[in-house]
Amino acid sequence: MDPKVALDQLSEQLLITTARARTWRDGWPSGSVKLxxxxxxxxxxxxxxxxxxxxxxxxxxxxxxxxxxxxxxxxxxxxxxxxxxxxxxxxxxxxxxxxxxxxxxxxxxxxxxxxxxxxxxxxxxxxxxxxxxxxxxxxDINDYWRRRQRLIADAISQAKQGSPGSSPLGRVHPSIAQVSAELFADGHYTDAVLRAFKAVEHRVQQVTGSNEIGQRLMNSTFGGTNPQLDVARTAGPSTPGERDGYKMLFIGAMTGLRNVRAHGDHPPDNVDEARDAIAFASLLMRRIDRAVDLRAESTNEAATAGRATDGTR
Structure with missing residues (x-):
């Protein structure tokens, strides 16, 4: 089987960083694949x-x-x-x-x-x-996976239960709730913030197939006139400014929020600042989802147009 076809059929649970967006040469991916x-x-x-x-x-x-x-x-x-x-x-x-x-x-x-x-x-x-x-x-792996899925499901449920006011984090993005809700509820505010922004970083790696991290990853993903992920919502003169602004927000999230906590030299967060930071991570995650959806729609439209053109020849 062609290796690209094989990798495209793998479940997301089997890949940490997918090879779907990588450049393929002679049937093989140009970079590594993390299992x-x-x-x-x-x-x-x-x-x-x-x-x-x-x-x-x-x-x-x-x-x-x-x-x-x-x-x-x-x-x-x-x-x-x-x-x-x-x-x-x-x-x-x-x-x-x-x-x-x-x-x-x-x-x-x-x-x-x-x-x-x-x-x-x-x-x-x-x-x-x-x-x-x-x-x-x-x-065994089945035992481990049952515990893992139960832990994740409980965290998501806790973040989603009730109205936004009754949940400790409100209605944050499910991927953020999965990694941060339980930590936040238990008072581990700094760790909850760190996990939220690690999830943002991991999501960008997933959808771009990049091995870069932190600032380099965000700059290569959201920078330039034709970014890999276009998170802008406006259409007009303000679009370049919105793109550039979000690029700086993503970079700032890594350098000013993720890295300082990951390196262990950050003072403990209080409940209010942690909740605000996690909400910011949720916003970034929703923009990533929107960019991914738009990219998929664009790809489908291009494929449909290509088939229509072939049919008229």
Whole structure:
């Protein structure tokens, strides 16, 4: 099968960054494709990988519980801590699982962290909150996925219930509710804001097929006279200004809201500022949805026009 056709048929749950928008050369994508946990579980060595992952989750939960007992905050877990604890609990297991893979940062029990460069002397870190305990003792991918879907469904339900005034976040975009509602309701305001803007970043990566992050991603997506995603609603002289303004809003969301919280040097948010920031992330997500819908409509219209032209030849 042509690899492009194969990738186009994959479920969104199997891909973290899709290859659909990439440039294809000689039948192969020009860039890499990131698989999600659901896809990794079905690789030839998926069973061994999952066993390693479930050990990792159990250890993260243990470290998180220790740190919460001291300061009540989400736990920042360093790779060296995992090494030490793994040797104590599982002295005969291999070390291969200790490398922190990028897909972990897209799981609902992880709220941040960084991938280290061993050659530069920096180690990987993972930031987890109380939700990691919901995945302790998983037996297989079906067990894990049931817990994961239940967690996400509960978060969305909590954000949508009742009128906008009775919900802690109001009627925010479902993708934002999925990652932020439970954290916000539990008083983890800074983490709720961080997850909201990580979701915005991830959504832009998904629909553009880009591996860029932060400011570079937003500039390449929304910049120029023909942006990859056109989030403008106006049609006329104000359109270029609206496009440029939203480009700066997306860039500012990454540099002024996401990054400072992801790097751990931001003071805790209060409830009002966190709610306002999450509402801003929701606005950006809705503009992305609109741009994606318009792009799809334009593609369909072009295809229809092409078929009509072929029929008249």
């Amino acid at each position: 999600s946990l659901a896809a990794l579980a079905h690789l030839p060595d998926g069973a061994a990988f999952l066993r390693s992952l479930f050990v990792l989750i159990d250890l993260l939960a243990e470290i998180q519980e220790r740190q919460v007992s001291l300061n009540g905050q989400p736990a920042t877990v360093h790779e060296s801590d995992l090494h030490d604890l793994r040797r104590q609990r599982f002295p005969k297991t291999p070390d291969r699982w200790l490398s922190v893979d990028e897909f972990i940062y897209d799981e609902p029990w992880c709220i941040g962290g960084s991938i280290g460069n061993g050659w530069a002397g920096t180690a990987s870190t993972i930031i987890v909150d109380h939700r990691v305990h919901l995945f302790v003792g998983c037996k």
